[in-house]
Amino acid sequence: MKKYLFLVTLLALTCSCNVVAKQLSLLGGGKLQTDSIVFEKDQSHATIRLYVDFPTSGNDILVNAIAEYISETLGGTYEGDLKDGKKLVNNYGQKQWESLRAEYVNMTDEMDSEFLSSISFYTTYEIRKIYETDLVVTYASFSDTYLGGAHGMQYSYGVTFRKSDGRRFSYAMMRELGTEGFYTLTKNGLKEYFDEATGSALSDEELKGYLLTEDDVNYLTRPHADPYMVEKGVQFIYQPYEIAPYAAGMPEYTVSYDKILPYLSVSARRMIGK
Numbered sequence: 001m002k003k004y005l006f007l008v009t010l011l012a013l014t015c016s017c018n019v020v021a022k023q024l025s026l027l028g029g030g031k032l033q034t035d036s037i038v039f040e041k042d043q044s045h046a047t048i049r050l051y052v053d054f055p056t057s058g059n060d061i062l063v064n065a066i067a068e069y070i071s072e073t074l075g076g077t078y079e080g081d082l083k084d085g086k087k088l089v090n091n092y093g094q095k096q097w098e099s100l101r102a103e104y105v106n107m108t109d110e111m112d113s114e115f116l117s118s119i120s121f122y123t124t125y126e127i128r129k130i131y132e133t134d135l136v137v138t139y140a141s142f143s144d145t146y147l148g149g150a151h152g153m154q155y156s157y158g159v160t161f162r163k164s165d166g167r168r169f170s171y172a173m174m175r176e177l178g179t180e181g182f183y184t185l186t187k188n189g190l191k192e193y194f195d196e197a198t199g200s201a202l203s204d205e206e207l208k209g210y211l212l213t214e215d216d217v218n219y220l221t222r223p224h225a226d227p228y229m230v231e232k233g234v235q236f237i238y239q240p241y242e243i244a245p246y247a248a249g250m251p252e253y254t255v256s257y258d259k260i261l262p263y264l265s266v267s268a269r270r271m272i273g274k
Contacts, residue, residue: 065166
């Protein structure tokens with residue numbers, strides 16, 4: 001009898017755990033599992049390196065959304081199985097290497113052959129999972145490409161996915177972006193970036209001197225790229241030449257969650273548990 005009661009209790013606990021697991025899955029809970037996939041090819045003055053944190057298990061909707069994002073980020077031409085991360089990454093790696101090699105060959109008639117023989121065209125692309133909670137997961141993409149100019153060109157973007165349905169956090173989930181308060185966040189964020197670089201607190205006029213815009217520093221254009229969620233708040237990033245010279249890098253800043261809260265929609269607030 002005791003053995004029977006034990007088995008019944010065990011079965012009930014198992015069923016209960018399964019129900020909880022299912023509910024967590026529907027809510028987006030549970031850690032997203034990833035596999036680090038690398039493609040590298042260095043040949044004939046063309047070098048490619050792709051690094052991808054490819055999703056392997058978790059909420060099926062989320063896994064598929066992230067796989068689609070990775071494919072779109074790398075070119076959007078892959079027609080194979082999105083679950084085959086290695087095949088997907090290799091497909092884009094080979095295509096990008098062929099494109100780089102073609103660029104190098106095309107330049108041979110336009111540039112000094114001795115100079116060309118001493119360099120390699122290259123592309124480095126990293127797509128990494130950088131932040132995760134029970135409700136969201138954030139990926140960041142970084143690329144660096146050199147095609148024979150004075151310097152390479154870098155780009156950096158991020159995207160936050162809602163775990164329950166794969167929806168992406170973007171400016172569309174923010175509000176009051178044209179208010180004085182939000183413009184102040186932008187100005188102060190840029191000041192913090194350049195303050196750290198210069199080691200001193202900048203005045204409005206000094207900040208203006210670091211920028212490539214005729215805008216009033218009190219009404220600076222926000223970054224074109226959508227913001228994304230990280231541990232300390234919402235991250236904003238400008239691309240090279242978007243608001244400052246190349247030497248300034250990619251100006252970025254993080255607005256803490258308590259400060260950004262008034263500018264988030266209800267949907268966005270729920271993504272951070274508010």
